[in-house]
Amino acid sequence: MNYCSECGALVTLKIPDGDDRLRHVCGECGVIHYQNPKIIAGALPVWGGQVLLCRRAIAPRYGLWTLPAGFMENGETTEQAAAREAHEEANAKLRDLRLFSVISIPHVSHVYMLYRCELVADDFYPGSESLETRLFHEHEVPWEELAFHSVRKTLECFFSDRKQGVFQVHNLSFLLPR
Amino acid sequence: MNYCSECGALVTLKIPDGDDRLRHVCGECGVIHYQNPKIIAGALPVWGGQVLLCRRAIAPRYGLWTLPAGFMENGETTEQAAAREAHEEANAKLRDLRLFSVISIPHVSHVYMLYRCELVADDFYPGSESLETRLFHEHEVPWEELAFHSVRKTLECFFSDRKQGVFQVHNLSFLLPR
Ligand SMILES: [Zn+2]
Ligand SMILES: [Zn+2]
Missing domain, CATH: 3.90.79.10 (Nucleoside Triphosphate Pyrophosphohydrolase)
Structure with missing residues (x-):
């Protein structure tokens, strides 16, 4: 995953506040893109x-x-x-x-x-x-x-x-x- | 879902060849973005x-x-x-x-x-x-x-x-x- 599916900006891998796992987070709109089984x-x-x-x-x-x-x-x-x-x-x-x-x-x-x-x-x-x-x-x-x-x-x-x-x-x- | 998470291009809703459901498909790189339970x-x-x-x-x-x-x-x-x-x-x-x-x-x-x-x-x-x-x-x-x-x-x-x-x-x- 490279881009935000909502706004098209670049995503980065980081651990959101209150979380303990790396997620793809949008640098622009802030959406967290979870991936699940x-x-x-x-x-x-x-x-x-x-x-x-x-x-x-x-x-x-x-x-x-x-x-x-x-x-x-x-x-x-x-x-x-x-x-x-x-x-x-x-x-x-x-x-x-x-x-x-x-x-x-x-x-x-x-x-x-x-x-x-x-x-x-x-x-x-x-x-x-x-x-x-x-x-x-x-x-x-x-x-x-x-x-x-x-x-x-x-x-x-x-x-x-x-x-x-x-x-x-x-x-x-x-x-x-x- | 608006943009391709792989290449950042716009996605459109369409039924891919050999499929029978609407999917988000990238207009640029062709990736099909499946969504699952x-x-x-x-x-x-x-x-x-x-x-x-x-x-x-x-x-x-x-x-x-x-x-x-x-x-x-x-x-x-x-x-x-x-x-x-x-x-x-x-x-x-x-x-x-x-x-x-x-x-x-x-x-x-x-x-x-x-x-x-x-x-x-x-x-x-x-x-x-x-x-x-x-x-x-x-x-x-x-x-x-x-x-x-x-x-x-x-x-x-x-x-x-x-x-x-x-x-x-x-x-x-x-x-x-x-
Ligand atoms: Zn975004
Ligand atoms: Zn694409």
Whole structure:
């Protein structure tokens, strides 16, 4: 950030009065431009015993498999965002969405919120951001070709909970080793 | 938003190729300035049978009671954000934080994430954003003087779960009436 989005003047990095963090502050109009973490909302759609994965047609991690997920938009709920992403990436319609994993990734300031849900039908097909969409039984999941650690961890929690017969909400953080 | 924070040129509202929403797009360097929901992280600190509330010393809702909570910062986890807010607003130290309520408020693009937790000690006292900090038994809660609907709803869920002896994670959305 170089310029004030309100007045167009230059911003400088400084700690505002009463604050304890560096912020981008406008030298002209004084507006403080806060930057905050982003929510990545998504779904873990289930059909029978299988889960739906999408093979990415976009960077990053082109060609690898993921759960349908993406940045939450203003004006929607986390659940609506998850359903929208499943529609955009896999033309999938969901029902019975239940919050399943909430994962903080502080070094990139992302918070994943993934919903366990049922597919309404198995008539899904790739959206423009997917090369391929497919159902996988547990033993078929391409563990070595998953796009994100958050996806791997969420799938592990899902299969583990399913074995135990009780689904929890999993709140995790991925911290970098010191 | 009027100016590009990267190059200082004017931005215009338009729907970028391949998108379906109006975005602020720079007329000069072409950067798309996305705007996304913000997370408000906070705590529901418990001491014995009582819960900790803070009376707000700041706008909005000056003078009304709230759970300690505020905007999550870049570089932290949701849990760290909740602990930080409890420290800033009530000089309270928390332990055993467990995700308790996740509440979308789409008309302001906020997502609350509140953690049920224990106070480490009862030596809390008001931070600069609080007029007063106090423990309340259920029958003492100032229901008519709570600052936010999210706080009321979270407290209601807490006392109700406690009566039933099982704490859930509550994922809710506050939608405006059509
Ligand atoms: Zn300015
Ligand atoms: Zn620009």
